[in-house]
Structure formats: structure tokens, C-alpha cells
Amino acid sequence: MSTFHTVVTVIAILGLTATALAAVVRIVRGPTILDRMIGSDVLLTTLMLSVGTDMVLRGHTEAIPVMTVIAATAVLATIVVARYVRRRARLPEPSEPRGQQCLNGWRPRSISPR
Numbered sequence: 001m002s003t004f005h006t007v008v009t010v011i012a013i014l015g016l017t018a019t020a021l022a023a024v025v026r027i028v029r030g031p032t033i034l035d036r037m038i039g040s041d042v043l044l045t046t047l048m049l050s051v052g053t054d055m056v057l058r059g060h061t062e063a064i065p066v067m068t069v070i071a072a073t074a075v076l077a078t079i080v081v082a083r084y085v086r087r088r089a090r091l092p093e094p095s096e097p098r099g100q101q102c103l104n105g106w107r108p109r110s111i112s113p114r
Helices: 003-029 033-058 064-090
Strands: none
Touching: 003 033, 033 064
């Protein structure tokens, strides 16, 4: 392996490691489920890039099915979490009377008699 390939390999490994660590921090710290979902998407994408980097460095294409499964898992997980968040946003808070809260937080004013 030439010096150029060694330098590029080290840079790729360092970049992927830094990205994976940042994604794990985002998953652990949260604070919302959407932050954790973004972190897991970044982590799965980093894993997919790592597999792709391995294929380039070793000169094979045997891991393409693995990359496909990782991508499908990321897409399906994102869809499930998005549907969960949307469904949860539609439900009023337990302390709120039904119909008194909309998605954007607007509440009707009470009309006082004059």
C-alpha cells in the first residue's frame, strides 16, 4: 500500500470514528425522541460508510447486501418514529379538555361578556 493510500485510510477511519462518537453522544443526551432518531440515523449511515470504505480498501463487493439491509433498517426506523411523533402530537395533554389545543399550540380565547 502506498503512502497516499495509508494517509487516506487513516483520515477516513478518523472521520468515521469522530462521526460515530458524535452520533452516540446525540443518542445518549437526547433530549427528545427526534434528537435520538437523528443520532441513530447518523450512526447507521456511518456504519454504512464504514462498510463501503472497507469494500473500497479491500477491493470487493460482497458487503453490498449488508449495506442494503442497514439502509432499509434506517429508513423503516425513521418512518416508524415519525408516525409515532405525529400521532403523539395530535393527542391533547391529559390535563387539557378535548379540543382545546391544536398542533401549533394555539388555544381559543375565552370570550368575556361585555
